[in-house]
Amino acid sequence: MELAKTSYVILGMLRLGRRTGYDIKALVDVSTRFFWAASYGQIYPELKRLEDAGLIAGEPEDHGGRRRRAFSLTPLGEQALQAWIASGGPLHFELRHEGVLRFFFADAVGPAGQVDLLRTIRAEHERVRDELTAIRCGAEAAHAERGERFPLMTLEFGIAYQEFIVDWCSETEHRIAGGS
Amino acid sequence: MELAKTSYVILGMLRLGRRTGYDIKALVDVSTRFFWAASYGQIYPELKRLEDAGLIAGEPEDHGGRRRRAFSLTPLGEQALQAWIASGGPLHFELRHEGVLRFFFADAVGPAGQVDLLRTIRAEHERVRDELTAIRCGAEAAHAERGERFPLMTLEFGIAYQEFIVDWCSETEHRIAGGS
DNA sequence: CTGATCATGTAATTCGTTACATGATTCC
DNA sequence: GGAATCATGTAACGAATTACATGATCAG
Numbered sequence A, B: 001m002e003l004a005k006t007s008y009v010i011l012g013m014l015r016l017g018r019r020t021g022y023d024i025k026a027l028v029d030v031s032t033r034f035f036w037a038a039s040y041g042q043i044y045p046e047l048k049r050l051e052d053a054g055l056i057a058g059e060p061e062d063h064g065g066r067r068r069r070a071f072s073l074t075p076l077g078e079q080a081l082q083a084w085i086a087s088g089g090p091l092h093f094e095l096r097h098e099g100v101l102r103f104f105f106a107d108a109v110g111p112a113g114q115v116d117l118l119r120t121i122r123a124e125h126e127r128v129r130d131e132l133t134a135i136r137c138g139a140e141a142a143h144a145e146r147g148e149r150f151p152l153m154t155l156e157f158g159i160a161y162q163e164f165i166v167d168w169c170s171e172t173e174h175r176i177a178g179g180s
Numbered sequence C: 001c002t003g004a005t006c007a008t009g010t011a012a013t014t015c016g017t018t019a020c021a022t023g024a025t026t027c028c
Numbered sequence D: 001g002g003a004a005t006c007a008t009g010t011a012a013c014g015a016a017t018t019a020c021a022t023g024a025t026c027a028g
Helices: A005-014 A021-029 A040-052 A075-086 A098-104 A111-146 A150-177 B005-014 B021-029 B040-052 B075-086 B098-104 B111-146 B150-177
Strands: A056-063 A066-073 A093-097 B056-063 B066-073 B093-097
Touching (some): A005 A040, A005 A056, A005 B098, A021 A040, A040 A066, A066 A075, A093 A098, A098 A111, A098 B005, A111 A150, A111 B075, B005 B056, B005 B075, B021 B066, B040 B056, B040 B066, B066 B075, B093 B098
Antiparallel strands (some): A056 A066, A093 B093
């Protein structure tokens, strides 16, 4: 039984404790979103499938009088998660970057347009970098409290990744504006 | 009339001269593929749409007795391409990186599995880096012959991008293997 | 003559987002 | 009382890939 990659997002999020679909979506939006997004339209149907497959177990909860279904990993689910992380094989990698695409064709416009484009790209990555930096304190707290190291390391990678692109934009802006 | 991003790949590729759908696909596969992929299933229907919209013009050609339809940009198409490159506004950016996703959840496995994972990620990015490096001479030739600067600059960015991730993997491997 | 490449397309499927519908509860 | 948040889902749509079908020509 082959699982979609997004299933593992759910399994991974449940490993740390009981969560509802809503919780998972909220967690994704402040963590994996930057390299693996997921929407309600995927999460809820996927929860059903994972439950049918016996990888997670859901139980109705009473959370302040509010009805909800929280899920947790079964031993089978934990096993599937670990097997996926440790398994070799090709890793799905996909990038869609409209800024770089425009840049690739930027011979079609003048230097002013080229520099404008780079500034627009840079602004976007600065925004994401700042967004990630804002999340950092939360990740550090989670690290200190529960001992997870990898979410924080991943966040630091993400910040460095955004910074790398920002720096490349700056350098290239100067190169082009400098007439060489 | 809103065009899909992939339409601009076609417009951009046609800007340099007459091309068939087959040509465009081949060009994409050695250039924009790394940040904006496209398949026949998109290209051929899109060529039809762009022709209907008057942005490109297709004429039957006899290329060594082989029947084919080569397209070229109309003034309207050139205009649309330039407007897109220079227009500000948010740029579609999307990354799906299974390696980083696994890494995010790697607290679930032991140090051996963690280092294995990083090595797998690194190997993939080294492979892409080498693939891009192999393309370089072709891009340099195109630069020298036709004066296009941006495809080569984009390629150099791509190589640096892959290298950035490779370096991060190496560092992190050492950090983890070193027990800190 | 045979396999590789050139060349054009379509159909089925997968993956994912967006928008909508619904309703309870909590905070101000 | 009203807005924000919690909570669960589905339907419609869109974007893109994969696989398939077809056939010509070119290089060895």
